[in-house]
Amino acid sequence: MSSAVLSAAPELQNYVNGEWRRSSATEFVDVTNPATMEVLARTPISTSADVDAAVKAAADAFPAWRRTPPGERVQYLFKLKTLLEEHIDELATITTRENGKTFGEAKAEMRRGIENVEVACGIPMMMQGHVLEDVTPGVDEMQIRQPLGVVAAIVPFNFPAMISFWFLPYAIACGNTFVLKPSERVPLTMHRAMELLEKTGLPKGVVNIVNGGKDVVNALCDHPEVRAISFVGSTPVAKHVYTRAAASGKRMQCQGGAKNHVIVLPDADMDLAKQIISDSAFGCAGQRCLAVSVAVTIGEAQKTFRDAITQAASAIRVGNGMDSGVQMGPVISGQSKQRIEGMISAGVKEGAKALLDGRNTKIGGYESGSFLTPTVLDGLPLDSQLAHTEIFGPVLSLIHANSIDEGIEFLRRSPYGNQASLFTTNGAAARKFRYEAPAGNIGINIGVAAPMAYFPFSGWKESFFGILHGQGRDAVEFYTESKIVVERWSRQETRKF
Ligand code: NAD
Numbered sequence: 120m121s122s123a124v125l126s127a128a129p130e131l132q133n134y135v136n137g138e139w140r141r142s143s144a145t146e147f148v149d150v151t152n153p154a155t156m157e158v159l160a161r162t163p164i165s166t167s168a169d170v171d172a173a174v175k176a177a178a179d180a181f182p183a184w185r186r187t188p189p190g191e192r193v194q195y196l197f198k199l200k201t202l203l204e205e206h207i208d209e210l211a212t213i214t215t216r217e218n219g220k221t222f223g224e225a226k227a228e229m230r231r232g233i234e235n236v237e238v239a240c241g242i243p244m245m246m247q248g249h250v251l252e253d254v255t256p257g258v259d260e261m262q263i264r265q266p267l268g269v270v271a272a273i274v275p276f277n278f279p280a281m282i283s284f285w286f287l288p289y290a291i292a293c294g295n296t297f298v299l300k301p302s303e304r305v306p307l308t309m310h311r312a313m314e315l316l317e318k319t320g321l322p323k324g325v326v327n328i329v330n331g332g333k334d335v336v337n338a339l340c341d342h343p344e345v346r347a348i349s350f351v352g353s354t355p356v357a358k359h360v361y362t363r364a365a366a367s368g369k370r371m372q373c374q375g376g377a378k379n380h381v382i383v384l385p386d387a388d389m390d391l392a393k394q395i396i397s398d399s400a401f402g403c404a405g406q407r408c409l410a411v412s413v414a415v416t417i418g419e420a421q422k423t424f425r426d427a428i429t430q431a432a433s434a435i436r437v438g439n440g441m442d443s444g445v446q447m448g449p450v451i452s453g454q455s456k457q458r459i460e461g462m463i464s465a466g467v468k469e470g471a472k473a474l475l476d477g478r479n480t481k482i483g484g485y486e487s488g489s490f491l492t493p494t495v496l497d498g499l500p501l502d503s504q505l506a507h508t509e510i511f512g513p514v515l516s517l518i519h520a521n522s523i524d525e526g527i528e529f530l531r532r533s534p535y536g537n538q539a540s541l542f543t544t545n546g547a548a549a550r551k552f553r554y555e556a557p558a559g560n561i562g563i564n565i566g567v568a569a570p571m572a573y574f575p576f577s578g579w580k581e582s583f584f585g586i587l588h589g590q591g592r593d594a595v596e597f598y599t600e601s602k603i604v605v606e607r608w609s610r611q612e613t614r615k616f
Pocket of ligand 1: 301
């Protein structure tokens with residue numbers, strides 16, 4: 120909710136040039152716990168003047184930071200890793216309160232974030248270039264990697280910590296200075312993480328945070344001193360950021376939305392499949408860009424999988440993510456709940472049968488929370504609109520195909536390509552799927568094929584705009600400029616010594 124009227128909740132500050140500062144905002148967005156509707160804080164909708172101040176601080180910090188040896192730069196990250204480990208329960212609690220996911224899910228998210236800090240600690244090796252002597256007699260040629268300057272990241276609501284850490288550690292380890300724009304709906308986790316980063320003694324201006332919404336995003340896209348932007352969010356905004364920032368010649372990596380499919384073959388281990396696919400579809404209340412959203416059953420799997428998944432999904436305990444035993448929390452907001460309920464209704468209207476219907480859920484003790492229970496839609500027509508639309512909620516649609524080829528063809532028609540999975544016990548089918556499936560992250564008997572930090576996160580089609588992805592070696596290439604040096608020294612000079 121956006122308002123110019125001040126509520127009692129504390130106003131967040133930006134972090135600029137090594138200090139917490141009030142933004143020049145006149146508008147604020149409430150940060151609301153979606154399980155209880157308690158207002159936790161107010162996010163300032165910062166202005167382009169706030170962006171300018173942060174970019175200037177980052178630009179001023181760049182020359183000295185760039186000259187700091189990589190082995191010294193990563194010492195701050197080693198300290199940060201230790202601090203994040205020590206405060207993991209506190210950080211996970213903040214994430215659960217602002218985002219709604221369960222405490223266990225929030226802790227697992229933090230762990231994936233820490234993994235990126237660990238990988239970036241290897242920059243003194245990963246950032247190395249290479250040399251070839253005597254490309255012609257007495258002439259040597261080398262490729263070296265140099266930081267870009269000021270870089271920025273714009274992140275979504277569903278992983279407040281992990282997605283910020285897909286970018287921050289690599290960017291600064293490579294010698295860049297950094298501006299982060301958290302999601303205005305969940306800014307508190309990275310606020311606390313920044314307080315921990317501050318404790319490492321990181322020089323001022325190396326990392327800055329500007330809170331806000333689209334005005335901050337557009338100001339970062341247009342700013343002449345920002346050299347590169349990493350974006351994660353919905354496809355329409357990813358496209359907007361990609362094109363707008365390209366107009367000022369920036370390097371971009373923009374991750375967009377998703378509609379992920381799993382194909383279930385009749386020979387699959389159904390006990391394994393139902394558990395893993397249920398975790399994938401309903402974990403984090405379906406608000407994961409790698410959540411399975413459509414299960415395509417082949418042959419007899421239509422009945423066996425339908426019965427198994429309905430039973431597994433109906434057993435999921437929904438409630439406040441801080442309460443023990445809860446397996447699924449609320450979706451991010453009341454507005455989001457309404458949007459998802461509308462999509463379930465549209466699916467039913469288009470011909471699907473709701474085997475489980477999560478609309479109008481009320482959880483005792485949390486009546487105002489934005490809860491849905493898991494929904495399973497059977498027989499969604501292949502040509503229905505919902506079959507190709509991202510829902511981003513706890514809804515799994517079941518579709519039937521006669522062969523694996525027909526299933527893969529259906530995946531090809533999807534505009535998205537973030538993830539595709541196959542459940543089978545047949546190696547040849549698995550290889551065919553790995554070879555032909557049109558998506559960037561492939562799972563074989565895996566429900567959430569999330570790449571470890573040392574591999575890139577490879578979305579395709581409308582799920583990614585750019586060339587170099589986040590994480591792994593791609594991150595190092597994205598955050599560095601390649602320079603080629605061809606070098607000759609006169610032999611006469613050596614004779615002097
Ligand atoms: P969103 O696109 O609404 O917001 C993402 C960021 O863009 C936020 O920081 C927001 O402030 C900003 N923003 C929103 N509207 C804008 C506009 N009109 N102009 C400029 N900036 C704008 O996304 P969200 O709702 O926060 O996150 C959910 C989406 O993110 C889903 O579509 C999901 O699939 C996607 N996602 C993708 C990945 C991936 O790796 N591909 C990962 C996580 C989430």
